[in-house]
Amino acid sequence: EVQLVESGGGLVQPGRSLRLSCAASGFTFDDYAMHWVRQAPGKGLEWVSGISWNSGSIGYADSVKGRFTISRDNAKNSLYLQMNSLRAEDTALYYCAKDNGGVDDAFDIWGQGTMVTVSS
Amino acid sequence: SSELTQDPAVSVALGQTVRITCQGDSLRSYYASWYQQKPGQAPVLVIYGKNNRPSGIPDRFSGSSSGNTASLTITGAQAEDEADYYCNSRDSSGNHLRVFGGGTKLTVL
Numbered sequence: 001e002v003q004l005v006e007s008g009g010g011l012v013q014p015g016r017s018l019r020l021s022c023a024a025s026g027f028t029f030d031d032y033a034m035h036w037v038r039q040a041p042g043k044g045l046e047w048v049s050g051i052s053w054n055s056g057s058i059g060y061a062d063s064v065k066g067r068f069t070i071s072r073d074n075a076k077n078s079l080y081l082q083m084n085s086l087r088a089e090d091t092a093l094y095y096c097a098k099d100n101g102g103v104d105d106a107f108d109i110w111g112q113g114t115m116v117t118v119s120s
Numbered sequence: 121s122s123e124l125t126q127d128p129a130v131s132v133a134l135g136q137t138v139r140i141t142c143q144g145d146s147l148r149s150y151y152a153s154w155y156q157q158k159p160g161q162a163p164v165l166v167i168y169g170k171n172n173r174p175s176g177i178p179d180r181f182s183g184s185s186s187g188n189t190a191s192l193t194i195t196g197a198q199a200e201d202e203a204d205y206y207c208n209s210r211d212s213s214g215n216h217l218r219v220f221g222g223g224t225k226l227t228v229l
Contacts, residue, residue, distance in 0.1 A: 033216065037163075044223040045155070045163065045206050050216040059216035095162060104169025105210055105218070106153035110162040 002026035002109050004096045009114030012086055020114055022079040022096030027109075030054075030074035033099035035107060036081050038092035038116075046092070049081065050099070064090075086118045122146040122211045124221035131227040132197045140192045142207030142221045150210040152190035154183060157204045157223075166205075167192055194226075202228045 008020040022034070036048040049060045049070040058070055069082040079096055093115050097107035124144040132138035142152055151170060155163035165174050167183035180195045190209070194201055205224045211217035 035218065037220075044204075045157075045208075045220045047208070047218040047220055050218060052216060057216050059211075059218075061217075100165075100168065102169070104151055104153070104172060105208075106165050106168035107155070107163075107208070108165050108168075108174060110164070112162055 002098075004098060004109055004111035006094060006096050006111045006114035009094065009116045011117045011119065013120050014087060014118055016086055017082070017084045018086060018116060020081040020083065020094055020096075020116070022081075022111060024077045024079065024096075024098070027098070029072075029077040032101045033057075034072060034079045035097045035099060036070060036079075037095045037097050037107070037110075038090075039095070039113075040089075040092040043092075048094070051079070083116070086116075088118050090116060091118045092116060122209075122213065122219050124152075124207055124209065124219055126205075126207060126221040126224045128222065129225045129227065131229055132194070133229050134199060135196055137193065137195045138197050138226065140194075140205050140224045140226065142190045142192075143188055144209065144219070144221070145188055146209045146212040146219065147185060147188050147190050149212055151185060152183070152207045152209045154181075154190075154192045155206045155208065156201075157206065158202075163206065197226075197228050199228050202226055 093113040098109040100108040153168040207221040
């Protein structure tokens with residue numbers, strides 16, 4: 001079964017750091033780009049960051065650039081998001097999503113998300 | 121960075137056809153993908169590319185595109201189609217950049 005399982009969320013104070021993880025199974029992880037997408041409570045989806053299969057190409061939303069770092073470990077079938085200098089507006093459910101790998105870009109598999117709450 | 125614009129809410133009578141639209145400059149160069157999200161659940165891909173449906177998505181869902189507008193059409197809407205729908209495409213400013221529309225809340229009457 002193709003599966004993505006996020007972990008690492010929690011309550012953190014403003015200005016502190018948190019590292020999210022996403023464990024992939026059921027597919028050849030290093031064949032695909034991966035992404036992080038977040039959703040603030042009651043709000044829409046926001047793409048956060050994406051990374052190519054070999055980490056050679058990385059992108060960030062303007063809202064997190066310079067504060068968040070995406071990475072992957074293909075040997076461990078895992079995706080990560082290092083979040084520094086967290087702000088209240090980073091409070092959201094963070095989803096890990098698999099790229100479908102074709103020219104028709106899409107996120108074909110999603111995890112259930114891990115909640116990050118930034119509050120003092 | 122690019123932006124994608126969706127109507128916040130749309131309604132449709134049971135069994136009728138509804139079109140949900142997404143507008144943005146990036147859609148002149150890239151296809152949109154569409155996601156259905158029901159309360160408390162993760163998003164699900166329903167349409168991608170020119171008009172492709174993942175396995176398990178009913179054929180009442182279809183996609184199209186013209187100029188800067190992408191559309192998701194549900195032909196014969198069912199009660200279970202009531203959900204939030206989001207479009208997404210590449211951001212025209214970078215390879216691994218993506219952008220979501222604000223979402224459309226679909227109500228089936």
